[in-house]
Structures are given as C-alpha cells and as structure tokens.
Amino acid sequence: MPHAGSGATPGDDVDELMGKVARGDQAAFGRLYDALAPQVHGLVLRVLRDPAQSEEVTQEVFLEVWQQAKRFDADRGRARAWITVMAHRRAVDRVRSAQATLERELREGIKEFRESYDDVEHQVQVALESERVHRAMESLTEVQRQAIKLAYYGGFSYGEVAQELGLPLGTVKTRIRDGMIRLRDTLGVGHG
Template sequence: MQLPWSRSVDSAPDPTPEELIRRVALGDEAAFETLYDAVAPTIFGLVRRVVRDEAQSEEVTQEVFVEIWQQAARFDADRGKALSWILVIAHRRAVDRVRASQASADRDLRQGIKEYRDSYDDVAETVELRLESERVAKALESLTETQREAITLAYYGGHTHREVATMLDVPVGTVKTRIRDGMIRLRDKLGVA
C-alpha cells in the first residue's frame, strides 16, 4: 500500500529546464521533446506579441527550437536561467523577423517607386521625343524639295553623301551644298545654336 505523501520509485521529479538543456546539448532527443512541450507555448506567445502574424510566429518559433538544439552546449547556468536564455533567443529571432519583413517591405516600396519613375520617365521622354519630331517635321516642310530630299536620305536614311548623290543622280558637291543649306535653314527655324 502506498501512502498519498509517499512517492513511488517510478515518479521522479520533472527535470528542470536547465537539466533538459544540458541533456539536449548531449543530443538527447527525448529531453528536447520534453523541453519543447514545456516551453513552446511560452515561446510562441512571446514571438506572437512581437511578430503579430501567426504563420510567421510559428516559423520563428520553429527557428528558435532549431537554434536551441544547435546551441544548447553554449548555455551557461552560471549566467542565468535556461528559460531566460531561451526567451532571449526567441525575442531576438522575433525582432530579426520584424526587421527583415520591414526591410523587405521597404525594398519593395523603393523598387515600386523606381519602376514607377522609370515608366513615368519613359512616357515623358516619349512625349518629348514625339513633340520634337513634330517640330523637326514642320521645320523640314520649310525647306526646298531638293534640300528636304537630300537631308532625308542622309540623316533619316543613313546614306553617305556619295550614296545620296548616286540616288539623286547629282554631283556629290551639289548634295553637300543642299544638305548644308538645308541644315542652316533648319537651325534657324528650330532656334538651335
């Protein structure tokens, strides 16, 4: 018969978090499971208060336990309690996640602004080029037919003076004169210095 105040041989006291950490440092998976069951709700609660997002809080809690498993040998009982050590790890991981999320959001915002500016600049540049093209086309209308033809072939067609002369069946000197005179008229018409 067992008396209510007596303890059976099988019922050893629950191990302390410090003892569990010591055993985890030696690779004891059963101790790790016991530690997990004992502190997971506390860790998750702390992380959830910092991170706020439930899914990310679960991820951070898992990361904390991975770190505990990997770093258990670094725990020093002379410097504090095991639960405090674990909560410091959890808090640091949670803050790191918040900072990383904020940095990611900031990067996304900066990239979005940059892409918006780039597309805005492209539109502005396109409009500016179109207006300038219209100005040049209007100025080209003020040239003589022979000047306009020579300039169009040389500058828009990409032909050399010799090729333009061949195409128009005129001497190269005549082509150069038409282009020079036409360019002077365009410069005056467009107000280019």
C-alpha cells in the same frame, strides 16, 4: 521534435533538461520543447502578429536551441531566459528583415513608377490638393481608393496598407498601381 510520451512532467526542471539536451538527449529535448514552446510561440506572436510566421520562427528557435545547447552556460543564467531572449531576438530580426524588404520594394516601386510614368508623380502630388483629384478618386474601386488614401495621404508603406486592409501585399501593390493608372488617365496627366 517531441514524440508520443515525451510530454513535460511537472517535475521537469528546464535547466536540468537543457543540460541533457546539451548532451544530445532527444527525449529531454522533446520535454523541453513541450515545456517552453507555448511561451516561446506566445512571445514571438506578440512581436510578429502573424501566426504562420510565428510558428516558423518558433521552430527556428528550437532548432537553434538543439544546435547551440552546448553553448548554454547555466552559471550565466537560466535556460528559460536564454531561450526566450533567443526567441525575442529572432522575432525582432524577422520584423527588421520584413521592414527592410518592404522599404526596398517601395523604393523599387517608386523607381519603376517614375521610370514608367515620367512626371506623373509630380503632377499627381500637385493635383492631389485640388477638388479635381477628389472627384477622380471617386472613379476608383473602393479597395483602390482605400489603398491609395492610406499610402499617399496616410504615409503607410505597402506592407502597412496590406495589413490595414487585410489583403495580401501583391494585391495591394496591384490595386495601387491600377488606381494610379486610372487616376493618371482620368486626370489626363503623363500622356506624352
């Protein structure tokens, strides 16, 4: 990574720096990083909307640049474009991976919910249409009520609920589970 005195100079040409990086020039890599990291980080941040993950992906991109520099072909395009395409691809891959994880967690959560509470899901879905459920919802904490409304009325995934409420994913899952247990108890459903 860049070190003191490795800052990009106005005369640095990104394509020229890339050629030096391909030959293992660490100082050129530092200047390339200094020249492009803000642009790469900005692009990744626009895709991920998470500063910590964006920093991580930016570092991964530059590690890949260092490792794959010999594969860059200046005849096929500019280094800046090659690196930004790489950054965009990694950011999109991270989003897809996160979505797949959330969908898997949601499926597992639904399966656990069904296994744990037998027919509660069906009974709650039917009861959600009635005034009785609306009154039962009032017995929940504000966070539980908001999370359940977003998940069940709004069709949000756990991850989207967490983002909407500005809470960690685990907290949202706990609030929804606890809220559903409280609704089950208040509504008197699922008791064998």
